[in-house]
Amino acid sequence: MAGRDLRALFSSNDRSLAASEAFTNRQGQWQAVTDALGEHLRRLTDPAFDVEDLEAPRRNVLVFHGVGGIGKSTLSRKLEAALATGGEQRPAQWPAPAWPTDHRILPVRIDLARSAGMDFERVVLTLRLALAELGRPLPAFDLALRRYWEHTHPGESLEEYLRRDGLAARFGKALPQQMQSALGDVAQALLLPGTVATAVSQVTGALVRSLRERRQTAAALAGCGRLADLLEAEPDLDALSFYPHLLAWELAQLPADKAVVPVVLLDTFEDIGDRTHRDFERLLQRVVWLMPNALFLLTGRSRLQWAEEALAGQLDWTGPAAWPALAIRDLPAARTPSPSAGGRQFLIGDFSPEDCEDYLARRLARNGQPVIDARLRQVITSRSHGLPLYLDLAAMRFLEIRRSGRTPQPADFDADFPALIARTLADLTPDERHVLRSVALLDAFDLNLATRTAGLTHQAPALRLTERPFVRHNPFGLWPFHLHDLIRSTLRTADDQTDDRWSPTDWQQAATRAFEALGEQWSAGETHDRLLLVGCLRQGLRLARDHRLDLGWLTEAAWAYIGDSVWEPLAPPARDHDTGTGLQTAADALVEILSTLARRQRENRSRTAERLTRLIDSGLLPPDLHDMAVYYLAKAQRDLGLTEDSRRGMQHVVAGGGRLAPNARRGLAHLSRLAGDFPTAIDAAAHLGWEGRHHRVTGDVRWVQGDIAGGAQAFQAARREGEEHGKKGEAAMSQAMRAFTLAFADPDVADDEIELAEQLLGPVDLRAATLDVRIAELLRDAGADTGFADRYQVLRAEIDTSGLAFAQAKLELALAFHHAVRDDQEGAAASISRLRALTRQDYYAYYADIAHFMAGLPLPAESASAARWLDGEQATRERWRALVTARREYLRTP
Structure with missing residues (x-):
């Protein structure tokens, strides 16, 4: 079924080289044809069918369409x-x-x-x-x-x-x-x-x-x-x-x-x-x-x-009544359904990596063996994005390099083919070509964004362009259109020789227009439209970084991004042909700080601290964004147990009086709590207000006193306040701590609170809060024989990789509660020993005190913390011991 490829045959003197017109896959299209033909034959044998009926709807058309070079003509010949x-x-x-x-x-x-x-x-x-x-x-x-x-x-x-x-x-x-x-x-x-x-x-x-x-x-x-x-x-x-x-x-x-x-x-x-x-x-x-x-x-x-x-x-005949099967928008060729289901228009998709490999292996062969080795086939496949035309051009480049006397290397294919541009632009009008180059700067776009980026005053060219097969359509996306990946990268990087090719200045001006248009869309959007904010940030950061633009609207967008603690990934792809020269501009620094803050939910806090320190030392950020880096470095240092370093950072931000000053005051209150200075922390909470998250700080102080009701009530108030202000992250964090707190007291109530916390955490990325809920699940089951020890070990390993020292101590406290409920004195002693190793006098030392209280053990004077309990040590001891006693009664109740 493979025809001779005369171009390749006449590109080499090697007569043993078999150059074939390789054909790969397309089972989905073949299935669509056989299904359509079967339905067509059944319709012809229907007694009601009348060839002279000129009014009945027509279902005798099947359409395959796709970008130039996707293999449509080859498919047509194979079908014939x-x-x-x-x-x-x-x-x-x-x-x-x-x-x-x-x-x-x-x-x-x-x-x-x-x-x-x-x-x-x-x-x-x-x-x-x-x-x-x-x-x-x-x-x-x-x-x-x-x-x-x-x-x-x-x-x-x-x-x-x-x-x-x-x-x-x-x-x-x-x-x-x-x-x-x-x-x-x-x-x-x-x-x-x-x-x-x-x-x-x-x-x-x-x-x-x-x-x-x-x-x-x-x-x-x-x-x-x-x-x-x-x-x-x-x-x-x-x-x-x-x-x-x-x-x-x-x-x-x-x-x-x-x-x-x-x-x-x-x-x-x-x-x-x-x-x-x-x-x-x-x-x-x-x-x-x-x-x-x-x-x-x-x-x-x-x-x-x-x-x-x-x-x-x-x-002569138009509309869905005349052509019902053509009215359905493009169906995915990879999962081609039966045409009898309704659709008769199919977008021919790209080859899968396996199909690309098969194509290249059979494209050029000698004695039945592939001439292009496996390593080169893998490189070409990864760069092709599944476009058959690219594979064909790569095979011709392979022969061209061999003619020069060299053995083709992977680096030889780290380049684009200008011919792809010529094929793509072939049947476009000048305005459509202009819009196409413009939107190559964008990850996704709508008609307005495409028109503004092109600098046009009318949308008609952009509208026509969206009907082309190399423009992919996702009706559920923020911006519904995006270019085929390979065509986009080739347009931006290949040195094409078309008559209307762009100069560097043309590209720079288009990037500026695109950047400004994104800023306008974000500014005109709803205040709490998180999807729009993140979409504009992702595209705007890349444009500002790659084209060395001033930060402009990105500064305000960055503050809006951190304000909700959701932390969607933001890092744009690496620059095309990135030289790896590191931070050079304010845009580089802003990309780095926002991506670092998002990544900290998935990487060790020590790595976060390293990145933020490098950013601060670069001096590239304007003053307010510099304070952002200092504040989050101080938070990372606190999580790592570096309390003195954290305190200095928080004090610097408070002294600056910037946007994060209330947050930094909250950070100082937390540091007081970590050191066991609860009266100072609770007094500070009273003056923090909503911006300083006063209710959450209050809850953090109350639960460690054994005041479960007071802590849960404070966290509930914090959650509601977060919801009222449209802050999903704050609401999720507060609910996670409410679930954790109530898990000490009432397993049945904790079930519902844990479920709500999981729902609120679904759309956000908050590792610490997620760990709080996981620990709450353990606390809910404390004292019962539910594989507690194994679950503890799994969660401990996960926390170890995060670098969150406070979460390790909190998990150990949950295990101490489990041992106390089971009256396991040996286990309780082991937990107390581990808590001593995890904490210091200025960093959660009172957790070991709480473990003594829960187990009913005396607190040795030489190892007691310097905690200043709100109601005194004895009242705190009695509340924690009462929680253990209540859990034992709960477990004995049928």
Whole structure:
């Protein structure tokens, strides 16, 4: 099934090199064709089917479309070969066809490419020539065609035209004889004198009179109700476009042993015109509509628009009522459903990595073995993004490098092919090409963003561009359109030689326009539209970084991003051909700080501290963003147990009086709490207000006193305040701590609180809060035989990788509670020992005190912390011991 690739064959002197036109996969498209053909055959055998019904909706079209170089023409040729042999000569990957075997399938492939010189007249002739193999005239159509020919081509015989045009060589020379036979048969049936038997005008005139007068002599053709009208019409190109109705009627009259079902493959459909000039398309649409007993397989770059009402007047049949199966937006080719499900338009997808590997392995071979080695095939595959044209160009580059005497290396393919740009731009208008280059700067876009980036005042070019197959559509995205990845990267990096290629200044100006347009969209959006904020930040950060733009609106957007503690990933992809020179501009620094803050939820806090220290030392950030880095470094230091370093950072931010000053005051209150100075912490909480998250600070102080009700109430107030201000992160953190706190007291209540915390944490990325909920699940089950020890070990390993020292201490406290409930004195002592090792006098030392309280153990004076309990040590001890006693009673209750 693989044809010879003459380009590759004539690119090398190596005669042992086998250069084949490799064909890979496309099982989904083959399945769509076989399903559509099976449904088409069933419809033809339905007693209600009437080939002359010109009002019934049409379901005889299947469309495959995709970017240039995706393999549409190759698919069309393979389909033709497979259909011509009943599926026997099909690629090995394609399963056997399932259509009924009692139907004879006649594939007719017509290449509509401009280079093939195809016009509408040749399309009609090709259809009739393909049917010539039936070995019999089709008198209704043949008479009309003969009349058209003599009128339009006076003095030129059809036989000579077919010979000169090459059609006779392809289909044989039977058509002129069959047409002459049809003419003679009709003349004889009408009892016309032999001298006029070859005069088509007299024959058709007599036939029309016989049909109008319902004479018995025209009985053979009388069933074709519109034959007389067509023979009376002016035999011009417009009339020719209605003659396929006669062809369809003739096919319907064939006896069962002669019947055929044409499958017409119209390739390169985009070359018949454009979206403004639809003359050729209108003529072809008539052929499709007037031949409902033929199945048409269209391949081209663009989806078919016939089901759109707006084309009424430009085409004869439009709208979803006429073409119901074409009204559904592109279906994914990778998961091609049965066309009977409704859709008949399929976007041909890229090759999978496995298909790319298979293609390259078979593209160039010697003695059946791949010439391109496995390492090179992997590199080419990764850069191709699955585009077959790229694979083909890479194979030619491979041969070119070999001709130079070198062995191709992976680095030789770390480049783009300008030819991809030429192929992509080939059928675009100048304005569409301008918009295409502009949106190559964007990860995704809508019409307004594309128009603003291009610097145009009207959206029409952008609208037309979105209909192209290399523009992918995601109706659920913030911006619904994005370019094919390979085409986008090639447009931005390849040194193409097209007439309208852009200079560096052009790219810089477009980047500035795109950056400003994103800022305008964010500024005009809803205050709490997190999706819009993150989308604008991701694209804006990349533009500012890659094109060295001033921060502009990014500064305010960055503050909005950190304000909710959601921490979606923000880091844009590495620069194209990144030199690895590190931080150079304020935009580089802003990208680094925001991506660091997001990554800290998934990496060790020590790594976060290193990144933030490097940022602070770079001096690239403006003062307010510099304070942002200092504040979050201080938070990371606190999490790592570096309390003095953390205190200095928090004090610096408070002294600056900037936006994070309230947060830093909260940080200082937390440091007091960590040191066991609870009165100072609770007094500070009273002055923090909402901005300082006063309720959450209060809850953090209350629960360690054993005041479960007071702590839970404070965390509930913090959650509600977060919800009122639209701060999802604050609400989730507060609910996580409420669940943790209540898990000491009431397992049943804790169940509901844990479930709510998990729901609130779903849309945010907060590692510490997530760990709080995991520890709460352990606390809820403390004292019970539920695999507690194993679950503790798993969670401990996870916390170890995070670098969150406070979470390790909190987990150990949960284990101490478990041992106390089970009255396991040995286990309690071991937990107390580990707590001593995890804490210091200024860092959670009172956790060991609490473990003593829970286990009912005396607190040695030499190892007691310096904690200043709000109600004194004895009252605190009694509350913690009461929680242990209550859990024992709970577990004893049936």
